[in-house]
Amino acid sequence: xxxxxxxxxxxxxxQLVKAVQVILGEQKEVWALSLHENDGLDTLSEKVGKxxxxxxxxxxxxxIFVDMFxxxxxxxxxxxxxxxxxxxxSGVNLxxxxxxxxxxxxxxxxxxxxxxxxxxxxxxxxxxxxxxxxVSKAKNK
Amino acid sequence: xxxxxxxxxxxxxxQLVKAVQVILGEQKEVWALSLHENDGLDTLSEKVGKxxxxxxxxxxxxxIFVDMFxxxxxxxxxxxxxxxxxxxxSGVNLxxxxxxxxxxxxxxxxxxxxxxxxxxxxxxxxxxxxxxxxVSKAKNK
Numbered sequence: 001x002x003x004x005x006x007x008x009x010x011x012x013x014x015q016l017v018k019a020v021q022v023i024l025g026e027q028k029e030v031w032a033l034s035l036h037e038n039d040g041l042d043t044l045s046e047k048v049g050k051x052x053x054x055x056x057x058x059x060x061x062x063x064i065f066v067d068m069f070x071x072x073x074x075x076x077x078x079x080x081x082x083x084x085x086x087x088x089x090s091g092v093n094l095x096x097x098x099x100x101x102x103x104x105x106x107x108x109x110x111x112x113x114x115x116x117x118x119x120x121x122x123x124x125x126x127x128x129x130x131x132x133x134x135v136s137k138a139k140n141k
Numbered sequence: 142x143x144x145x146x147x148x149x150x151x152x153x154x155x156q157l158v159k160a161v162q163v164i165l166g167e168q169k170e171v172w173a174l175s176l177h178e179n180d181g182l183d184t185l186s187e188k189v190g191k192x193x194x195x196x197x198x199x200x201x202x203x204x205i206f207v208d209m210f211x212x213x214x215x216x217x218x219x220x221x222x223x224x225x226x227x228x229x230x231s232g233v234n235l236x237x238x239x240x241x242x243x244x245x246x247x248x249x250x251x252x253x254x255x256x257x258x259x260x261x262x263x264x265x266x267x268x269x270x271x272x273x274x275x276v277s278k279a280k281n282k
Contacts (some may be wrong), residue, residue, distance in 0.1 A: 012153045015151055018151050021210075022178075059235075069264065081268075095209045
């Protein structure tokens with residue numbers, strides 16, 4: 001199973017994982033790391049390293065999700081940029097994690113990463129427009 | 142100033158707002174609503190309605206950010222789909238809120254909504270690839 005590490009400013013990554021679990025049930029191999037005011041880049045980076053080590057030899061890889069490109073959470077992941085079993089995606093949101101959980105036992109690491117990014121982009125919708133389009137479609141049927 | 146309402150499953154919207162404030166400082170006119178197990182669609186919808194009413198006549202509008210299209214947080218916003226002073230965007234992430242905060246005093250509601258969606262899509266990056274491209278560009282200089 002491909003593991004997920006979510007790294008964010010403050011605790012929203014942790015709460016994001018909770019939200020996923022409310023929707024999809026308890027999940028294994030998902031870690032959330034929070035950057036708090038007193039944490040440095042090195043501490044965070046070390047924590048990531050420890051998680052990656054945990055059974056990385058047998059593992060099919062891990063995806064690190066960070067809140068944004070740039071900033072300490074993303075920079076803490078850059079140390080692992082040459083690890084073939086690691087992918088890193090920025091801009092984490094709920095649909096990306098849901099897609100990830102749903103497909104992580106079906107797809108290899110690189111394909112899963114591509115799918116998550118694609119679904120993430122597609123999840124950012126003009127809800128008003130989408131809803132009104134649906135209504136007008138239903139009317140025209 | 143355009144106001145922001147963030148509605149999510151559980152508390153990650155609230156923590157997301159905290160993360161934004163850690164990065165950009167305290168913000169006015171930003172509300173976070175959490176859907177908890179015992180909350181119904183109507184309760185949540187009522188809360189949104191109350192916030193929208195607060196000075197909506199003088200306001201330049203509000204953007205409702207929801208975690209995903211479909212699900213109770215998004216559905217609670219659909220009641221306000223015909224309000225011209227309301228826009229709704231799904232798939233909320235940190236870069237979208239940062240863009241929103243940075244431009245909400247400069248752009249009118251519809252343009253701001255478009256920009257936030259665009260920046261949101263662009264924030265979902267293959268960080269590894271982007272980083273390696275940067276390194277190779279720097280080497281070739």
